[in-house]
Amino acid sequence: MSGSRRQDEDREKDEASHPRLEFRYESDGRGGLVKSAVRALEVLELFDDLGRRAVVTEIAEILGYPISSTSVLLQTLAACGYLDLDPRDRSYYPTARVALLGHRTSEAFVTNGPILRLMTDLSDRTGAIVILAARSGVGLKYINILQARGRNAPHIVLGSVRPLTESQGGYAILSRMREREMQRIVTRIRTQSDRPEAVPTQRQVQERIDEGRARGYFFGVDPVVTQGAQLATAFPDHIASEMSLIIGGPTQSIESRVAEIVDAISNGSRHHLNFDLIRRG
Structure with missing residues (x-):
C-alpha cells in the first residue's frame, strides 16, 4: 500500500472516530507576536474548550493551521510534558502539568x-x-x-x-x-x-x-x-x-x-x- 493511500485511510479513520466540530477558531489577528507561542497557547485553550481528546487533523481544522505544523507542535508539547499521545488512536490529551500552570491564579x-x-x-x-x-x-x-x-x-x-x-x-x-x-x-x-x-x-x-x-x-x-x-x-x-x-x-x-x-x-x-x-x- 502506498504511503499516500495509507495516509488517506488514516485520515478517514480519524474522522470516523472523532466527529469534527462545526466551527472555526477566531484569532484576534494582532501582529508582532511569536506565532509558535500563540499557537501553543491556542492549542491548550482548545483542549479546555473541547473537554476531550482530539487528533491532529481535527485540531488543525478547528484552528485553521496546516496539518504538518500542527503535528510538529503537538509532538513538541508532548515532549515538554504538556500533552500525552494515545498510540491506539493517535489522539492527544492534556497532562496534569497543564492544570498546574494556573494553580496560583486568583x-x-x-x-x-x-x-x-x-x-x-x-x-x-x-x-x-x-x-x-x-x-x-x-x-x-x-x-x-x-x-x-x-x-x-x-x-x-x-x-x-x-x-x-x-x-x-x-x-x-x-x-x-x-x-x-x-x-x-x-x-x-x-x-x-x-x-x-x-x-x-x-x-x-x-x-x-x-x-x-x-x-x-x-x-x-x-x-x-x-x-x-x-x-x-x-x-x-x-x-x-x-x-x-x-x-x-x-x-x-x-x-x-x-x-x-x-x-x-x-x-x-x-x-x-x-x-x-x-x-x-
Whole structure:
C-alpha cells in the first residue's frame, strides 16, 4: 500500500472516530507576536474548550493551521510534558502539568471560586450560554464558557476575540472607563478595521453606554451567533478588573426572558460575590 493511500485511510479513520466540530477558531489577528507561542497557547485553550481528546487533523481544522505544523507542535508539547499521545488512536490529551500552570491564579477564578460558582449557577438557572470575557487590547476575549444545553444549541469557541464595540460584554467594559479612554479605544478600533465605516462613532458608542448604564446591563445582537442575542454586565474593579459576564442564546429566547435573566444575575451576584452586578445609573 502506498504511503499516500495509507495516509488517506488514516485520515478517514480519524474522522470516523472523532466527529469534527462545526466551527472555526477566531484569532484576534494582532501582529508582532511569536506565532509558535500563540499557537501553543491556542492549542491548550482548545483542549479546555473541547473537554476531550482530539487528533491532529481535527485540531488543525478547528484552528485553521496546516496539518504538518500542527503535528510538529503537538509532538513538541508532548515532549515538554504538556500533552500525552494515545498510540491506539493517535489522539492527544492534556497532562496534569497543564492544570498546574494556573494553580496560583486568583481565588475568584479557580474551580470553587465565586465567579465560576456564579457562572455555574446562572447556567443551571437559565440553560443559556454563560461567558466570562476579558479585555484584550481593543478587543474582548472569551476566557471561560459554559455552553448552552440542547442538541441544537450554538457552540461558542473559547478564546474568540471581537472588538469591544462588537460585543455587549465589550460595551459593559467600556461603560466602566473614563470618557477619554473610551474615545481612544474607539479611535484605535476604527484605525485598525478593514471597514472603519462599519465601526460605531464615538457618539454612537457613548449613546449605547448611557443606555446600558440607565438599565444596569447591556442587551443586543450577538456578534458571533447567527440570530443570537447577548445580555451583559461588567465586574467592578475590586472583583475582576476589565472583565464582563455575558448570557447568550437565540434572540427570541433571550429577549423573552430578559427580566428573568436580569433577576438571576442580580440575585446570583449578590449571593456569590456580595455585590449586585445589575447597577443602574
